[in-house]
Amino acid sequence: MNSVTVRVPAKVNLQLAVGPLRDDGYHDLVNVFHAVSIFDEVTATAKTGMSVRVEGECADQVPDDDNNLAIQAALALAGHAGRSYGVNLVIRKAIPVAGGMAGGSADAAAALVACNELWGLGLPIEDLLEIAADLGSDVPFALLGGTAVGIGRGERLTPLEVGGRFHWVFALADGGLSTAKVYAECDRMREALGETVAWPRASDPLLAALRRGDAKALGAELVNDLQPAAVMLRRSLARTLDAGREHGALGALVSGSGPTCAFLADSEAHAEELAVSLTATGVARDVITAYGPVSGPTVV
Ligand code: C5P
Incomplete structure (x- = not known):
């Protein structure tokens, strides 16, 4: 070969x-x-x-x-x-x-x-x-x-175990964000607020929503502790997230350390509609739809 x-x-x-x-x-x-x-x-x-x-x-x-x-x-x-x-x-x-x-x-x-x-x-x-x-x-x-x-x-x-397929819209931003810088900003913000940082725990309602394939419940449970730091470093993301929520996303969050924003839809058709609305608002460099979960690396 x-x-x-x-x-x-x-x-x-x-x-x-x-x-x-x-x-x-x-x-x-x-x-x-x-x-x-x-x-x-x-x-x-x-x-x-x-x-x-x-x-x-x-x-x-x-x-x-x-x-x-x-x-x-x-x-x-x-x-x-x-x-x-x-x-x-x-x-x-x-x-x-x-x-x-x-x-x-x-x-x-x-x-x-x-x-x-x-x-x-x-x-x-x-x-x-x-x-x-x-x-x-x-x-x-x-x-x-x-x-x-x-x-x-x-x-x-x-x-x-996931009980169904979820439909997503992703709003792509201009330029990237450094993962290390976003974590460092998260630490800085927590220190400034004098927060005691709790030991991380898996969200039972989120895992249950995944098992049931329940997009509405999953949308309400999506959470990213890096989001405040990513938004602090890229203020425009607040507007992108708001635009998705205003156009009916079941949930909206920054993906990982950003700057891509992810929106959960309740069907493929809803994802397409949401993508069109987000494109029209001009908040993103590009808007794409996708579904999950999918399998890992595959030889083609
Ligand atoms: O592991 P990786 O090289 O992808 O991580 C990139 C950076 O993200 C690390 O250097 C670190 O600053 C941050 N990081 C972290 N805690 C993790 C994963 C990544 O602080 N659990």
């Missing part, structure tokens, strides 16, 4: 509960991840050395050297196998770059799956999950897909 292509979805966080800052600079989380039907594609082709090319919208904002997380994934996998494999990776981006939808993590997960196949390693998912956790907190979920709750940094995952 000379070439392997893997399709990998974006994620939205349904609950992101951020606990106290740890000594290692990370926060303990309860992170309910949900994979949605916006896909990047990564093609791995055998060659000597490691290289990457990025195509698609905002490709120029993604590093095309060893700082690219997909290249780091390929290097980590070769290191795990103890061999000096080579690969050329071509990444076709549809997931917004630095948008809070784990696009970089998705590409890293896709690179792990593609190179595992290309190099004939046959490593089990358990090994890939371990390598993934070292690459970034969201990479293990990107390998899993579906809907799952993550604790620790978000890397210790339990898959969740």
Whole structure:
């Protein structure tokens, strides 16, 4: 086999509960991840050395050297196998770059799956999950897909049963937000308010709504502790969220560390209507619809 292509979805966080800052600079989380039907594609082709090319919208904002997380994934996998494999990776981006939808993590997960196949390693998912956790907190979920709750940094995952398909609208913003800066702003705001930071807990009503496939109940339970910090760093997001609510979204929140905003609709038709209304208000660079949950990385 000379070439392997893997399709990998974006994620939205349904609950992101951020606990106290740890000594290692990370926060303990309860992170309910949900994979949605916006896909990047990564093609791995055998060659000597490691290289990457990025195509698609905002490709120029993604590093095309060893700082690219997909290249780091390929290097980590070769290191795990103890061999000096080579690969050329071509990444076709549809997931917004630095948008809070784990696009970089998705590409890293896709690179792990593609190179595992290309190099004939046959490593089990358990090994890939371990390598993934070292690459970034969201990479293990990107390998899993579906809907799952993550604790620790978000890397210790339990898959969740979901009783139906949910329809989403995503409002894309101009430019990205740095995840590390949003967490730091969250810490700063909490300190300024003198808040005691509670240990993060999974929301029982949210998990119940997911199990029942109840979009209305889920919409009311969506919560993201990083949202105030993301809105502080990008004030225009407050208006985007308001616009979605005014146009009948069942729930509205910033996706992860932002700046993408996610809106829950109660049907595919409602999602299309909401997307048209949001586009007309001009609050977003682009508006796209998607559904979830979807499966993790798939060889195509
Ligand atoms: O793990 P990853 O490299 O994706 O995290 C990016 C940044 O997000 C970290 O450097 C840290 O500032 C922040 N982060 C955090 N707590 C987590 C996950 C990420 O503070 N659980």
